Amino acid sequence: MRLVATIAATAIVALLGTAAMAQTTTPATTTTPAATATQPTGTATKPKAATPSKMSTDKTAVSKACSAQADAKGLHGKDREKFRSTCKKNGGKAS
Secondary structure, three states, rough: HHHHHHHHHHHHHHHHHHHHHHHOOOOOOOOOHHHHHHOOOOOOOOOOOOOOOOHHHHHHHHHHHHHHHHHHHHHOHHHHHHHHHHHHHHHOOOO
């Protein structure tokens, strides 16, 4: 009889412990009618695109071009770093 009581007590503690450790979800936020009514009709704003800017794309292309030129010349170490630095300052053109 004592064994059954111990097992039952352990099961209850395990169930309560699991419920206490469960993650709770936060309720989804909703927009209030007052927030949407403040914007005049016909002037909906478009969300900004999540694409990288043209400037970072250009920098990436220049960096890759300089790396390719350094590879073609067989440069390694400090010589390669110096060449790439100069090349990137010149916009991807070796001096």
